[in-house]
Amino acid sequence: MTALSVSARPEEDASLRPVPWRRMGWVTWRQHRSTLAWVVVFLGALAVGLLLTGHQLHQAYVTAVAACRPPANSLTCPNATIAFDGTNGFLANGGILQATPALIGAFAGAPLLARELETGTFRYAWTQGFGPWRWALAKLVPLAVLLATAAGVFSLVLNWYYQPYFVAANQNLGLEELTPFYPALFGLRGIGFAAWTLVAFAIGSLAGMLIRRVVPAIAATIFAYAALAFAAGGWLRPHYLSPAVTTSLNIPGSAWVQNQWWTKNGKFAFSGWPPDSLFERYCPKGPPGPAGPNGKPKAVSLAECLTPHGYTQWTSFQPASRFWPFQWIEGGWLLVLSALLIAVTVWLVRRRAT
Amino acid sequence: MNVIESRGLGKRYHSTWALRECTVAIPAGHVAALVGPNGAGKTTLLNLATGLAAPSAGGVTVLGGRPAGSPAALDGIAFVAQDMPMYKNLSARDMLHLTRNLNRRFDQQYAETRLGELGIPLKRKAGKLSGGQQAQLALTLALARRPRLLVLDEPMAMLDPIARHDFMASVMTAMVEGKGEGEEGGVSVVLSSHVLAELERVADYLILMSRGRVQVAGEVDDLLASHRMLTGPAAEADRYAERLSVVHARRGEAQAHLLVRGTADDPVAPGWEAHPVGLEELALAYLREPAAAALPGPDRARRGNASQPEVSR
DSSP: OOOOOOOOOHHHHHTOOOOOTTHHHHHHHHHHHHHHHHHHHHHHHHHHHHHHHHHHHHHHHHHHHHHHSSSOOTTHHHHHHHHHHHTTHHHHTOGGGGGHHHHHIIIIIHHHHHHHHHHSTHHHHTTSTTOHHHHHHHHHHHHHHHHHHHHHHHHHHHHHHHGGGGOTTTGGGTSOOOOTTOHHHHTTSTTHHHHHHHHHHHHHHHHHHHHOOHHHHHHHHHHHHHHHHHHIIIIIGGGSSOOEEEOOSOOOTTSEEEEEEEEETTEEEEESSOOHHHHHHHOTTSSOSSBOTTSSBOHHHHHHHHGGGTEEEEEEEEOGGGHHHHHHHHHHHHHHHHHHHHHHHHHHHHHTOO | OEEEEEEEEEEEETTEEEEEEEEEEEETTSEEEEEOOTTSSHHHHHHHHTTSSOOSEEEEEETTTEETTSHHHHHHEEEEOTTOOOOTTSBHHHHHHHHHHTSSOOOHHHHHHHHHHHTOOTTSBGGGSOHHHHHHHHHHHHHHTOOSEEEEESTTTTOOHHHHHHHHHHHHHHHHHHHHTGGGOOOEEEEEESOHHHHTTTOSEEEEEETTEEEEEEEHHHHHHTEEEEEEEHHHHHHHHTTSOEEEEEEOSSEEEEEEEOOTTSOOOTTOEEEEOOHHHHHHHHHHOTTOEEEOOHHHHHHTOOOSOEEEO
16 A cells, blocks of 8 residues: 655635534434433423422411411311311422432533443543533533523422412411521522522532542532532521621511621620529519420510510511512522632643543 | 544553553555554544544544534544444344434435345344344445444454454445546555454554554565565574664574564574564564654655555564
């Protein structure tokens, strides 16, 4: 075989136009349509279940409100409220729904790159003319948008389902009135669900790129998501906006009480429960009032014996009206974090670290 | 033009160097065989050349100076990786469509005709094809991109002897066809293998690697012309060898075989016979002597026509 000289034509190569982005549309759709179908089927089944159980919940709520409207019958009202509280109790605290974004992220996001790396198909995909980092970007971004959209549509059902718990003045009817900041439900309502699904997908894709094996990447995604969700709920969320402070004893049930402390003559006295000596001196009639929802005696009762002696109760809280600002803040930083995680993933693909 | 050119190229995985100080220039227009034992660094070199890995040291360009992994480089190279990775759940037709969407050029007509001739049903999933068919599908996808460089990593490792033969015949046909296209230029082939016997018929350029370094590089004809096997009495072997450039010596009870550097015109001592060497024989001799090397000088590597290897020991 004789060598045939090949004329190099650098001028052609310099003006080489990249393969158009839209060509990846078919590729992404063909390779991930089954994942998308599974997500839609999964969310659809959950939505149907929520619509059915939600119907019961809303029925029970309407019944309870009707029964407790003054003049309330002394027996039917408590019966109806108990019936409402008992309806689908397993979902009242968010239940399995809180795991949904993590599951979508883990099963849709983690295998995306991990499977390519595990089976070796990245050697095919990343040596095509489209180029590896553009390939990764053209897969991750549309899928992230589609999944977040699906989650957003699904969360409309969640919003509807949990409505009865958050109606103002539920307390007056003897019904539970949750603060809209209730940690277990905050991420399921508003834009929270879509944002958390998005970040779960982004975590999954990065975990897949780093770990390179499907099953460990899925496990890592769920673990990292849980850690982030707990950190956000426990440490970050209370600080999105500086809390309102009041000396009023009438804190609405919808408020998210963050801290309570007492002052005397303008000076800090104690926070939370009073010291035993103080308590025995001013509240000799024993533990005041019935226990509140969190097991502590109601502050109002404590105030009854302490206020006359010059003590003032201060409460810092997030009013319910801040629900949407909090949703936008949380959605905002989750969006930024997701974009960052996806950018890191694409950068890792570009770095071609095999 | 050099289809692959590297200078001081190295790749380290954690603390081990898979490839070290690799300076090589593979000229265009050849079927170049990258030969060496497992772990010699063949796959690493090909991964670096195709942009699948980033070098830890040095650099590598392809197709006359395009940086490895750059869009221009990816556009001109088609890579068939070891084990022919493919999406098992996609049909052959989908794999064609996928590859067409991922590249600027794709000859759909050629690909469909070729698969038809090979009897590979378009509807069948890639994972359901036989090993030989998967290899042929992977090769078809690569060739339909009309590459200027076809890189094959261990293409024969997974194949039975008949499939091997068919596969290499396809590569050779494609290379000849590619040359006929005139302006488009020929297609060059770089393939790695640790199966020496298969290469003798197809390769006209040899790069021998061992322990992460390039040991021998040059055109097969030149390498064969500049080496020969001397056979003579074992008792005289040591004394005779001192005067020669011996790559590898094999001693029997009565006779010794010395693979030496030298042309057919060189005089032979009385009692000794000279034979031309085969590619496999030559490669084995060098692989058994990792310290021996036959490399083109740097000036030749740059010019890209390594006519006569410079010999050093």
